[in-house]
Amino acid sequence: MPPGGRRGGTGRGGGSNDPDRNATILREIEGLVREGRVVLVLSERVAHCRRLAAALTDRGIEAEPLVGALTARRREDLLDRVRCGALRVLVGTTVADEGLDLPTLDAVVLATGTRALSRVQQRIGRAMRPAPGKGRPVVVDLVDAWGPLLGQAARRRALYRSMGMVGA
DSSP states (O other), X not given: OOOXXXXXXXXXXXXXXXXXXXXXXXXXXXXXXXXXXXXXXXXXXXXXXXXXXXXXXXXXXXXXXXXXXXXHHHHHHHHHHHHTTSOOEEEEOGGGGSSOOOTTOXXXXXXXXXXXXXHHHHHHHHHHSOXXXXXXXXXXXXXXXXXXXHHHHHHHHHHHHHTTOTTO
């Protein structure tokens, strides 16, 4: 089943410290959780991951940062909690780019853009893996309408189309 796609954004290039942009990210995640999804939020910045996870927790949504500073044991504990359904939201940095096996994952939020299309494909591919009982995956790409970020977003959109994503 082809994955769905959504694009959010603020129309600004504010980055991870922009309160309007972060409010948009939080609203998107809240909506996905209300739909019953298992969500992986990806950001390039550790502090951003921690802020988003804390803000979600403050809103009553249990979320944990998945960052490189965690011990291997703590990281595996978080992944096990996602696998068994006890945790629905992980907010990770590039540590989540490789070796992340979460069959129930069905939503990815790209909270910061990247130029590397191979990384984007790898990141969203985590949600596209088939699993029993899994619905149509969703990818939310926060697009900033600012300078060079527009070109990066256009290249990602072309990638999504080539992958057969709806709404790209």
